[in-house]
Amino acid sequence: MTQELTVGFVGLGGMGRAMAGNLVRAGHPVRVWNRSPGPVAELVAQGAEAASDLAGALDADVLFSMLADDRAVQPLLDPTLLAQARPGLVHVNMATVSVDFARRAAAAHADHGLGYVAAPVLGRPTAAEAGALTILAAGTPELLDRVDPLLAVLGRRTWRLGAEPHLANAQKIAANYLIACAIGAMSEAAALVDAVGGTPSDLIGIVTDSILPGPVHTGYGAMVAERRYEPAGFRAVLGLKDVNLALTAGAEANVPLPLGSVLRDGLLDAVAHGDGDKDWAVLAEVARRHAGLA
Amino acid sequence: MTQELTVGFVGLGGMGRAMAGNLVRAGHPVRVWNRSPGPVAELVAQGAEAASDLAGALDADVLFSMLADDRAVQPLLDPTLLAQARPGLVHVNMATVSVDFARRAAAAHADHGLGYVAAPVLGRPTAAEAGALTILAAGTPELLDRVDPLLAVLGRRTWRLGAEPHLANAQKIAANYLIACAIGAMSEAAALVDAVGGTPSDLIGIVTDSILPGPVHTGYGAMVAERRYEPAGFRAVLGLKDVNLALTAGAEANVPLPLGSVLRDGLLDAVAHGDGDKDWAVLAEVARRHAGLA
Amino acid sequence: MTQELTVGFVGLGGMGRAMAGNLVRAGHPVRVWNRSPGPVAELVAQGAEAASDLAGALDADVLFSMLADDRAVQPLLDPTLLAQARPGLVHVNMATVSVDFARRAAAAHADHGLGYVAAPVLGRPTAAEAGALTILAAGTPELLDRVDPLLAVLGRRTWRLGAEPHLANAQKIAANYLIACAIGAMSEAAALVDAVGGTPSDLIGIVTDSILPGPVHTGYGAMVAERRYEPAGFRAVLGLKDVNLALTAGAEANVPLPLGSVLRDGLLDAVAHGDGDKDWAVLAEVARRHAGLA
Amino acid sequence: MTQELTVGFVGLGGMGRAMAGNLVRAGHPVRVWNRSPGPVAELVAQGAEAASDLAGALDADVLFSMLADDRAVQPLLDPTLLAQARPGLVHVNMATVSVDFARRAAAAHADHGLGYVAAPVLGRPTAAEAGALTILAAGTPELLDRVDPLLAVLGRRTWRLGAEPHLANAQKIAANYLIACAIGAMSEAAALVDAVGGTPSDLIGIVTDSILPGPVHTGYGAMVAERRYEPAGFRAVLGLKDVNLALTAGAEANVPLPLGSVLRDGLLDAVAHGDGDKDWAVLAEVARRHAGLA
CATH class of the missing domain: 3.40.50.720 (NAD(P)-binding Rossmann-like Domain)
Structure with missing residues (x-):
C-alpha cells in the first residue's frame, strides 16, 4: 500500500x-x-x-x-x-x-x-x-x-x-534545551570538581553509572571530562542557534528561560574565543576560563 | 575477617x-x-x-x-x-x-x-x-x-x-548539582511547552525514552509533568541547601556557577511561596509563575 | 544661512x-x-x-x-x-x-x-x-x-x-541599558529592604541625595518606592524592546550581557502578568513577586 | 551639653x-x-x-x-x-x-x-x-x-x-548593591560599545552629563572607560564581600537577587584572574574577557 x-x-x-x-x-x-x-x-x-x-x-x-x-x-x-x-x-x-x-x-x-x-x-x-x-x-x-x-x-x-505542526517543533526545541542544560551543568560541575582538586571524569563516571545514564551524559560528559571538543558532534554555533530557538519561542509566549540565558551567554563567549566550530561541549572551557582554570 | x-x-x-x-x-x-x-x-x-x-x-x-x-x-x-x-x-x-x-x-x-x-x-x-x-x-x-x-x-x-576526604564531598555536591540543573531545565522546558499549547508529559516521555533515561529525568520529570510535588522525595529546602553547598564550594575556589545561581533564586522563590516542604521539583511552579501560567 | x-x-x-x-x-x-x-x-x-x-x-x-x-x-x-x-x-x-x-x-x-x-x-x-x-x-x-x-x-x-551612523545607535542602546539596569537594581534592592522591614523610599531618598542623583534614580526610584507605575513614562513593552536591542547588538558582536538577560526575563514576567503597558519600573513588582511580597 | x-x-x-x-x-x-x-x-x-x-x-x-x-x-x-x-x-x-x-x-x-x-x-x-x-x-x-x-x-x-538597628545595615547593603549594579552595568555596556567600534568614554561622558550624573557613574565610569583599576578606590574582594552581604540578607528573607548573582559571579571571575586587589570596576575586564576583547 x-x-x-x-x-x-x-x-x-x-x-x-x-x-x-x-x-x-x-x-x-x-x-x-x-x-x-x-x-x-x-x-x-x-x-x-x-x-x-x-x-x-x-x-x-x-x-x-x-x-x-x-x-x-x-x-x-x-x-x-x-x-x-x-x-x-x-x-x-x-x-x-x-x-x-x-x-x-x-x-x-x-x-x-x-x-x-x-x-x-x-x-x-x-x-x-x-x-x-x-x-x-x-x-x-x-x-x-x-x-x-x-x-x-x-x-x-x-x-x-x-x-x-508547531507543537512538534516546540517539543524538539524543548528536548534540545534539556541537552543544552545538561552540557552546561556538567561543564560547571566539572570546573568545580577540578578546582578543588578532584577528577572530572570520576564525576561523569559516577553519574552515568547511576542517576544520569544515557547518551547525553555519556557522550558529552566524556568530552567535558577529557576536554576534547573535536571532532564536533554538534557545533557550538548550532547549539547557540538551538538555545536561541528556545529563547525566542519563550519570548513570544512570555516564558522567561533564565537557564537558557546563561547557556546563550556561555556559547557567545565560546564563539568570541574562536570555538564556534568545536562541539558545544566546549561550554566546559568557558566555565573553566571564568574560574581562572583554562 | x-x-x-x-x-x-x-x-x-x-x-x-x-x-x-x-x-x-x-x-x-x-x-x-x-x-x-x-x-x-x-x-x-x-x-x-x-x-x-x-x-x-x-x-x-x-x-x-x-x-x-x-x-x-x-x-x-x-x-x-x-x-x-x-x-x-x-x-x-x-x-x-x-x-x-x-x-x-x-x-x-x-x-x-x-x-x-x-x-x-x-x-x-x-x-x-x-x-x-x-x-x-x-x-x-x-x-x-x-x-x-x-x-x-x-x-x-x-x-x-x-x-x-573532601574530594568525595565535592563529587557528591557536583552530582547533586547535576540533578538540580536537570530539574530546573525540565521545569523551564515544561513551562515553554505548556505555554505554546503542548503537553509537558510528552516532553518527559520523549526524552526519558531516548536521550535522557534514568531515575532523575523519569522521577522528577513525572512530578514536573503532573505538577505533583507531594509526597516530597527531596524537599525544596534541602535542595536549596545542596545548591548552596555547590555555590559555597565554588566561591571558596573562585568558580562561578551561574546555573546554580538561577536554581538558588528559583528555590528561594519556592520557599517564599510556602513550598519549601514540597519536593524540589516544585521549581516547575516557579517557572510557571514567572510565565504567568500558574 | x-x-x-x-x-x-x-x-x-x-x-x-x-x-x-x-x-x-x-x-x-x-x-x-x-x-x-x-x-x-x-x-x-x-x-x-x-x-x-x-x-x-x-x-x-x-x-x-x-x-x-x-x-x-x-x-x-x-x-x-x-x-x-x-x-x-x-x-x-x-x-x-x-x-x-x-x-x-x-x-x-x-x-x-x-x-x-x-x-x-x-x-x-x-x-x-x-x-x-x-x-x-x-x-x-x-x-x-x-x-x-x-x-x-x-x-x-x-x-x-x-x-x-550605527555608532550613535550603539551608544543610545548602551545608555538605555544603563537605565534599565538602574531600574532593575532599584527594584531588587527595594524588595530586599522591604522584606527585612525597612522603607524603600528611604533607600531612594538616601541614594538620590548622595551617590546616585539625577533623573533616572529620582524618577524611576519614586515609582519603585511608591509602587506606582501609571501613567507610564516608558512602557514595559518598550523597555523590553530596548533591552532586546542591547542583547541583539551584543549577540551580533559576541558580547554576553548577563545583566540584560536578567532584565529581559523580568520584563517578560511583567508582560506575562499583564503589566506590559505600565511603566517599566514595574520590574519592582516582579522582584516583589519572586520574594513572595506582592 | x-x-x-x-x-x-x-x-x-x-x-x-x-x-x-x-x-x-x-x-x-x-x-x-x-x-x-x-x-x-x-x-x-x-x-x-x-x-x-x-x-x-x-x-x-x-x-x-x-x-x-x-x-x-x-x-x-x-x-x-x-x-x-x-x-x-x-x-x-x-x-x-x-x-x-x-x-x-x-x-x-x-x-x-x-x-x-x-x-x-x-x-x-x-x-x-x-x-x-x-x-x-x-x-x-x-x-x-x-x-x-x-x-x-x-x-x-x-x-x-x-x-x-539592622534596618540601617539593610539600607547600607542595598545602597552598595545599587553601586555594584551600576558598575556591572557600565562594564557590560562599555564592552558592547567597544565591540561594535565605539568609544566607551563617550558613553560615560554622555550619561554623566545627562541622565546619570553623580560620583558613582563619574568615578567608576572613568575607571571602566580608561581600563584603569589602580589605585583601587574599593577593592574587588571587598566588593565581593558587599555583594555577598546583599545575597545573604536576601537569602535569609527569601528575596532572590538575580542581578547580584551575576555580579557575584563576575567578581569571583575577577578574583580567579588575580584582580582581587584592584578596584571592583575591574568587572569591566571580566565583561571584556567574556566577549573575547581583553
Missing part, C-alpha cells in the same frame, strides 16, 4: 542522505533534490530519481525536507513553488525550525490546499542510517496516518504531539 | 536505619546511637547494641555517621569526644557535608590520631535497604581498604575519589 | 511634534508628514507645510525622522522612495533603532547618493519641547557639520560619536 | 582616623583604641586619649566603632567585655555588617542594658575628613537623639531608618 506513495526528498546532508536511502531501500519511488549535486548522485546510485529542480521534488505524494534551519526551509514556502506541487501533497518538514516558522509554514501550505506535518527528530546520522530515529510528529491525525508508514521506515518510534 | 570489626553507627534516620540494619545482618557487632530513641529500639530488636551515649558509639573500630548536614555532624568533631574514641577508630562520614567541613573534620580526626573517610552516597532509602547505594569514598588507600568490606555491605559500588 | 535649509519631518508623535515645532519657530521651512493627520494640522497651524505624501517630506535639504522602531522606519529605506528624494538630501534618523538597521539604512542611502546621519536622543517630550535634548550623533564630519545648526535648535548638546 | 559626653572610638583605619579626629576637634573627650598603635599616636597628638585596652574604650558615654566587617566587630560582642562597659553606654557601630550580625549585636547589648545604634555611612575618607559623610542610622529614637550631636559632627546628614 505505502509502496504506491511517491516520495520527494529535499536536503541530503548527513541526516537526509541516510533517511532518503532508507526510503529507497523500503521500496518507495524517491525523487531527490539537493543544493550540491554529490549526494544526489549517491542516492541515484541507490535507486532514487534525481529531480530536475526543486519543483520536481514536489511532484510527489509526500515531500520530506531535512534542512538546516528556518532560512534554508524558507524557499519551500514560496507561493510560486507551492502552486506547482502535486495536488494533495503532504510536506513532512523534519528540520529543527522555530515555532513561529512552523506556524507560517502550516499556513502557507494550507493556502495551497497542501498538507503540512512537522516531524523533527532526535538522533545522530548513525541513528538515521539505522532507521532508529525518534520522530516528534505533529499534524492532523489524517495526515499523520497517511505518512506514518514512511516515518516507520525512518525511526524506531513516532510520537504524535498534536494537530498543530 | 571483617567480622571482627566493631561498628558504631550514629544517625538512624530513613537512610541510617536501613544501613545500620544491613551491617547487623551482615554479622557485624553494631553499636547504635541516635538523638531520638525510637530507631535505636528498632535496631536493637534487629540485633544491634544501644550505645549509652554518643561516646559509646566511638568505642568501635569503625564509626559510621549518617546525619543531615554540617551542623548535625559538628558535635562529632568535639575534641573531648574524640579524645574518648577507641584508638585507631576510623570515622566514615556518609553525610552530604560541605567541602570546608570535610577539610576541618579530617584535620580534627588527625589531631587525635583517628582515621577519617568521607563516603557520601547516591540513592534513596529504598536503595539503602537493598544495600544498593552508590558510595563516593575518599580517604587514604589504607583507610579505604580497611572499611571497604563494610561499604560493600551498604552499596552496589564504591568509587575511590582520592586520598583527601 | 541655516535659514535656507528646507526641512522635512516625518513622525509627529509626542517627541516629533515638539521637535518639529521648534524647527518651525527657529525660522526653517518645515514640511511635515505623519501617519495620522491630527498632529499635521497642529504643526501647520504653527507655520509648517503639510507634505502631500511621504515622498513630499523628502523634497528637502534635510529630512528628520522620529519614529518608533526599525519597523516604523523601514518604509523610509524603500528604493522607490529614496529615488524621489531631493538630490543631496541628508536624512537624520533620530529613532532608537538597532545597530543592524543603522548599518542597512546607511547603505541604502549611500546607494542613492543621499546622506545619512543617526541622531537618537536622550530626553522626554518635555525636554524636546524645551529644545533641551541630549543628541547622540554619528555620521561623516561633513554631514554632521551641515545638520549641526538644526540639531542645535533641538538639543542642549550634540555628541559626535563617529563617522559610522 | 554634648561637650559632656565622653566618647570611645575603636577602629582607626582610613575612615575611623578622620572621624575620631573630627570628634576631638569638636571638643569631645575621645578615648581611642586600635589594633595597631600608629594611628593611636596620631590621634593622641590631636588631643585624644589612648585607651589602655579595648575595655578602656567602653568606659565612655558613647562608643563609636568603625571596623571592617562582622568578624572584626565580633570581639565587641564578648559578654565579658560588655560587662565592663560604663553603665548607659551607647555603642554606635558604623561598620558595614550583615543584617544578621546587627540583630545579634543589638541583642547582645540589650542583654547588658547597653544601647546599640547602627550607623553605617556612605562616603570615602575624604568625606570623612570633611565631616561630610551620609549617615544611615537606626536605633530607638531616644538613643538616636542622644548620639545625634555627635553624628552631626561626622556627617552632612543623618537618616533615621527605624528603631531596629
Whole structure:
C-alpha cells in the first residue's frame, strides 16, 4: 500500500542522505533534490530519481525536507513553488525550525490546499542510517496516518504531539534545551570538581553509572571530562542557534528561560574565543576560563 | 575477617536505619546511637547494641555517621569526644557535608590520631535497604581498604575519589548539582511547552525514552509533568541547601556557577511561596509563575 | 544661512511634534508628514507645510525622522522612495533603532547618493519641547557639520560619536541599558529592604541625595518606592524592546550581557502578568513577586 | 551639653582616623583604641586619649566603632567585655555588617542594658575628613537623639531608618548593591560599545552629563572607560564581600537577587584572574574577557 506513495526528498546532508536511502531501500519511488549535486548522485546510485529542480521534488505524494534551519526551509514556502506541487501533497518538514516558522509554514501550505506535518527528530546520522530515529510528529491525525508508514521506515518510534505542526517543533526545541542544560551543568560541575582538586571524569563516571545514564551524559560528559571538543558532534554555533530557538519561542509566549540565558551567554563567549566550530561541549572551557582554570 | 570489626553507627534516620540494619545482618557487632530513641529500639530488636551515649558509639573500630548536614555532624568533631574514641577508630562520614567541613573534620580526626573517610552516597532509602547505594569514598588507600568490606555491605559500588576526604564531598555536591540543573531545565522546558499549547508529559516521555533515561529525568520529570510535588522525595529546602553547598564550594575556589545561581533564586522563590516542604521539583511552579501560567 | 535649509519631518508623535515645532519657530521651512493627520494640522497651524505624501517630506535639504522602531522606519529605506528624494538630501534618523538597521539604512542611502546621519536622543517630550535634548550623533564630519545648526535648535548638546551612523545607535542602546539596569537594581534592592522591614523610599531618598542623583534614580526610584507605575513614562513593552536591542547588538558582536538577560526575563514576567503597558519600573513588582511580597 | 559626653572610638583605619579626629576637634573627650598603635599616636597628638585596652574604650558615654566587617566587630560582642562597659553606654557601630550580625549585636547589648545604634555611612575618607559623610542610622529614637550631636559632627546628614538597628545595615547593603549594579552595568555596556567600534568614554561622558550624573557613574565610569583599576578606590574582594552581604540578607528573607548573582559571579571571575586587589570596576575586564576583547 505505502509502496504506491511517491516520495520527494529535499536536503541530503548527513541526516537526509541516510533517511532518503532508507526510503529507497523500503521500496518507495524517491525523487531527490539537493543544493550540491554529490549526494544526489549517491542516492541515484541507490535507486532514487534525481529531480530536475526543486519543483520536481514536489511532484510527489509526500515531500520530506531535512534542512538546516528556518532560512534554508524558507524557499519551500514560496507561493510560486507551492502552486506547482502535486495536488494533495503532504510536506513532512523534519528540520529543527522555530515555532513561529512552523506556524507560517502550516499556513502557507494550507493556502495551497497542501498538507503540512512537522516531524523533527532526535538522533545522530548513525541513528538515521539505522532507521532508529525518534520522530516528534505533529499534524492532523489524517495526515499523520497517511505518512506514518514512511516515518516507520525512518525511526524506531513516532510520537504524535498534536494537530498543530508547531507543537512538534516546540517539543524538539524543548528536548534540545534539556541537552543544552545538561552540557552546561556538567561543564560547571566539572570546573568545580577540578578546582578543588578532584577528577572530572570520576564525576561523569559516577553519574552515568547511576542517576544520569544515557547518551547525553555519556557522550558529552566524556568530552567535558577529557576536554576534547573535536571532532564536533554538534557545533557550538548550532547549539547557540538551538538555545536561541528556545529563547525566542519563550519570548513570544512570555516564558522567561533564565537557564537558557546563561547557556546563550556561555556559547557567545565560546564563539568570541574562536570555538564556534568545536562541539558545544566546549561550554566546559568557558566555565573553566571564568574560574581562572583554562 | 571483617567480622571482627566493631561498628558504631550514629544517625538512624530513613537512610541510617536501613544501613545500620544491613551491617547487623551482615554479622557485624553494631553499636547504635541516635538523638531520638525510637530507631535505636528498632535496631536493637534487629540485633544491634544501644550505645549509652554518643561516646559509646566511638568505642568501635569503625564509626559510621549518617546525619543531615554540617551542623548535625559538628558535635562529632568535639575534641573531648574524640579524645574518648577507641584508638585507631576510623570515622566514615556518609553525610552530604560541605567541602570546608570535610577539610576541618579530617584535620580534627588527625589531631587525635583517628582515621577519617568521607563516603557520601547516591540513592534513596529504598536503595539503602537493598544495600544498593552508590558510595563516593575518599580517604587514604589504607583507610579505604580497611572499611571497604563494610561499604560493600551498604552499596552496589564504591568509587575511590582520592586520598583527601573532601574530594568525595565535592563529587557528591557536583552530582547533586547535576540533578538540580536537570530539574530546573525540565521545569523551564515544561513551562515553554505548556505555554505554546503542548503537553509537558510528552516532553518527559520523549526524552526519558531516548536521550535522557534514568531515575532523575523519569522521577522528577513525572512530578514536573503532573505538577505533583507531594509526597516530597527531596524537599525544596534541602535542595536549596545542596545548591548552596555547590555555590559555597565554588566561591571558596573562585568558580562561578551561574546555573546554580538561577536554581538558588528559583528555590528561594519556592520557599517564599510556602513550598519549601514540597519536593524540589516544585521549581516547575516557579517557572510557571514567572510565565504567568500558574 | 541655516535659514535656507528646507526641512522635512516625518513622525509627529509626542517627541516629533515638539521637535518639529521648534524647527518651525527657529525660522526653517518645515514640511511635515505623519501617519495620522491630527498632529499635521497642529504643526501647520504653527507655520509648517503639510507634505502631500511621504515622498513630499523628502523634497528637502534635510529630512528628520522620529519614529518608533526599525519597523516604523523601514518604509523610509524603500528604493522607490529614496529615488524621489531631493538630490543631496541628508536624512537624520533620530529613532532608537538597532545597530543592524543603522548599518542597512546607511547603505541604502549611500546607494542613492543621499546622506545619512543617526541622531537618537536622550530626553522626554518635555525636554524636546524645551529644545533641551541630549543628541547622540554619528555620521561623516561633513554631514554632521551641515545638520549641526538644526540639531542645535533641538538639543542642549550634540555628541559626535563617529563617522559610522550605527555608532550613535550603539551608544543610545548602551545608555538605555544603563537605565534599565538602574531600574532593575532599584527594584531588587527595594524588595530586599522591604522584606527585612525597612522603607524603600528611604533607600531612594538616601541614594538620590548622595551617590546616585539625577533623573533616572529620582524618577524611576519614586515609582519603585511608591509602587506606582501609571501613567507610564516608558512602557514595559518598550523597555523590553530596548533591552532586546542591547542583547541583539551584543549577540551580533559576541558580547554576553548577563545583566540584560536578567532584565529581559523580568520584563517578560511583567508582560506575562499583564503589566506590559505600565511603566517599566514595574520590574519592582516582579522582584516583589519572586520574594513572595506582592 | 554634648561637650559632656565622653566618647570611645575603636577602629582607626582610613575612615575611623578622620572621624575620631573630627570628634576631638569638636571638643569631645575621645578615648581611642586600635589594633595597631600608629594611628593611636596620631590621634593622641590631636588631643585624644589612648585607651589602655579595648575595655578602656567602653568606659565612655558613647562608643563609636568603625571596623571592617562582622568578624572584626565580633570581639565587641564578648559578654565579658560588655560587662565592663560604663553603665548607659551607647555603642554606635558604623561598620558595614550583615543584617544578621546587627540583630545579634543589638541583642547582645540589650542583654547588658547597653544601647546599640547602627550607623553605617556612605562616603570615602575624604568625606570623612570633611565631616561630610551620609549617615544611615537606626536605633530607638531616644538613643538616636542622644548620639545625634555627635553624628552631626561626622556627617552632612543623618537618616533615621527605624528603631531596629539592622534596618540601617539593610539600607547600607542595598545602597552598595545599587553601586555594584551600576558598575556591572557600565562594564557590560562599555564592552558592547567597544565591540561594535565605539568609544566607551563617550558613553560615560554622555550619561554623566545627562541622565546619570553623580560620583558613582563619574568615578567608576572613568575607571571602566580608561581600563584603569589602580589605585583601587574599593577593592574587588571587598566588593565581593558587599555583594555577598546583599545575597545573604536576601537569602535569609527569601528575596532572590538575580542581578547580584551575576555580579557575584563576575567578581569571583575577577578574583580567579588575580584582580582581587584592584578596584571592583575591574568587572569591566571580566565583561571584556567574556566577549573575547581583553
